Amino acid sequence: MNIGSQIAWDDTVLPFQLDRSDIRGRVARLDGVLDQVLAQHDYPPVIEALVAEAAMLTALIGQTIDLRWKLSLQIRGRGPARLIATDYFGPKATGQQAQIRAYASYDGERLDESADPFSQIGDGFFAILIDQGKGTQPYQGITPIAGGSLSACAESYFAQSEQLPTRFSLSFGRSTLPGQPESWRAGGVMLQSMPKASPFAASEEGSGEGGLLEPTDILDGDDEDNWNRANILLDSVEDMELIGPTVQPTELLVRLFHEEAPRVFDPQIVKFGCTCSEDKVRQTLSIYSAKDIEKMTTEDDRVTADCQFCGAHYDLDPKTVGFEAKSDGEE
Known part of the structure; x- marks a missing residue:
């Protein structure tokens, strides 16, 4: 594989379908994106790993949303890793790039x-939020933290909230290619059974941890056989096949699922991006009175704000923010 084909698949999500199994999926590679996400902060390695896994899940899940939508993952726990938050911004037009950002809050002591x-999250919840823009009601689905990874939490979320059997296989970490500096690389595959009427009765308890649903609770007959067969094939994947860079996603699909008649669709390019701006900071502060703004004002007579995602710093005149802000030229 030459360097050109390697670069072509960096930071992409490739949708596919297994026609024989009636299963859809995605293959994702995050390279430069993950480096940029983590470069915004000086996280300990254990927190970096959680952010990397959450970013990979966000890329795989986010690609399912329509244009111009925003999808967010939030993992909140009572352990030292208090919050992992990610955002996926769908492309505004066909052929444009999607954007991802992420950050974490943790108790270093x-x-x-x-x-x-994963053990550093503790009890908590895994949530997916979808914002379809102005004039729409945001959607939010929540499931408890369960299983041994964020991937297992995401699988549980789809089983409970959507009753869609879903499987993730991810690999991520620091990698060094010959003649290049150390950098983050990540790759993953997502499988999802096509939506159908579920045989599961809402009054029944699932067979998973804490009564949560499992794929076997949702599927039966040929659908269950197809799902089990595809999962057995995915079990054979190796970490270096997921991460690359020497195996193209298309080659990986053929290697894993050639008997399932894999069919690929147009790939989606993903980049690091943040939507913060001074206007949005001013909008956020617009609900506060002059008295409230005074409490936020520094000794230097400034109101400051920092973006948790990208680290951008905003320095504002307190007289120009809040709902009592003075207009230009007003004394």
Whole structure:
């Protein structure tokens, strides 16, 4: 594989369908995007791993949304890793790039850097939020933290909220290619059974942890056989096949699923991006009175704000923010 084909698949999500199994899916590679996301902060390795996994899930799930939508993942826990938050901004037009951003909040004094990253979340919840823009009601789905990874939480979310059997296989970490500096690389595959009427009765308890639904609770007959067969094939994937860069996503699909008649669609390019701006900061502050703004004012007589996603710093005149702000030329 030459360097050109490697670069062509960096930071992309490739949708596909297994025609024989009636299963859809995606293959994703995040390289420069993940580097940029994590470069905005100086996270401990255990937090970097959680952010990397959440970003990969966001890329795979986000590609399912329509143009101009925003999808967010929020993982909140009572452990040292208090919050992992990601956003996926769908392309505004066909052929344009999607954007991803992410950040984490954690208690450094309680963090055990030698422990499994997922264990640092503790009890909490996994949420997916979809914002379709002005004039629409945002959607939010929540499931409890369960399983041994964020991927398992996402699988549980789709089983509970959508009753869609879903499987993720991810790999991520720091990688060094010959003659290049160390950088983050990540790759993953998402499988999802095509939507159908579920045989599961809402009054029944699922067979998973805490009574949560499992794919076997949702599928039956040929659908269950197809799902099990596709999962067995995915179980054979190797970490270096997921991450690349020497295996193209199309080659990976043929290697894993050639008997399932894989069919690919147009890939989606993903880049790091943040939507913060001074106007949005002013809009956020517009609900506060002059008295409230005074409490936010620094000793230097400024109101400041920092973006948690990209680190942008905003420095504003307190007289120009809040709903009592003075207009230009007003004394």
